[in-house]
Amino acid sequence: MSVRGGDRPPLPPRERMLQAAIRLISTQGVTGTGLREIIAASDAPRGSLQHYFPGGKDQLVTEAITIAGEMAARRVLRLADQLPSRTPGALFAAMAGAWRDIYARRGFAEGCPIAATAADTAATSPVLRDAARRAMDRWQGALGDALAGLGVPGHRARPLALLMLSALEGALIMARSRQDTGPLDAIVAELAPVLDAAGPAAGHGAGC
């Protein structure tokens, strides 16, 4: 799958390699993604890897996952800004909805690249495990900030962010194995009311 978008100016080779790495890792994991495949998918010249990433696969994956964490963090903040109904449950629905859209458009090939990196490397590479942890922390931090912006009390924002990300990560695995977005719908149906109960209108029955 090419990573060069339609009307956008083409990315320079280094950025193309990082975006290709993110896409390939989200589809087949870190272990399953070879460097040659990343180079081929990014239309980068031979020798690019050594040139741009002298630290090899560890450097390339670390940078790719750092970018993925930053993208996930910004996506959460953008979704929170655009909510029609400004509640924590609506934010969770929007986060799951973004994945529903991806699966509707492109099939069930992709999962979360950060989770894929964490699962593949937790036992085998402290460097990549640490990169995944930092990316996850960045994402959880942004989600905590977004929840606080929706009126969730400070001490509730962090644990609720962790619950949301845990449930989302697990549901993505289930959705991919079933080739069905049902698990995403189910966690939203179950958790949205719980999340809204932690919002500013908790107990008053009005969510905005």
Add this chain to the structure above:
Amino acid sequence: MSVRGGDRPPLPPRERMLQAAIRLISTQGVTGTGLREIIAASDAPRGSLQHYFPGGKDQLVTEAITIAGEMAARRVLRLADQLPSRTPGALFAAMAGAWRDIYARRGFAEGCPIAATAADTAATSPVLRDAARRAMDRWQGALGDALAGLGVPGHRARPLALLMLSALEGALIMARSRQDTGPLDAIVAELAPVLDAAGPAAGHGAGC
């Protein structure tokens, strides 16, 4: 890591290979687990693979994940039988607690082998993706039965089982990447009251 337990009679080679496959997949995924490694870890004679699994890695992994699903299902039912406090929240705490014990005893190397198979193969192998789906369904079905046995109404048991498994799978990924059981504690603290509110004593303040 040897799969031959202390005082138990040694397993026959075929079963040793399957148990070694489960352990290795839970640690490093399907893609990261080579057949030679499985044979070495199970102390099986050379040539065992062709002899016992003429269908190759697909057959071995399919059988291993089927067993993992059956083990997960039985573990849930056993935990539900042994609960000191017979509530859905206590069952969730016991499920997370079983993983806490594993991490305390053996470090954070292992995750869920079913999730690892689903994540690694969802985009690349319909056969293994299907095996992971069936294993996950078996596990969710047993958990739904256990919840029903704890008084959760029939129509609530299946979606709550899915939420519990999603949150647990996601928290395992986070716990491994952080080398810390905090995410497991957090999802239990957040979800146990929600689950108990779906139990037979919902709204009455008594959980048994």
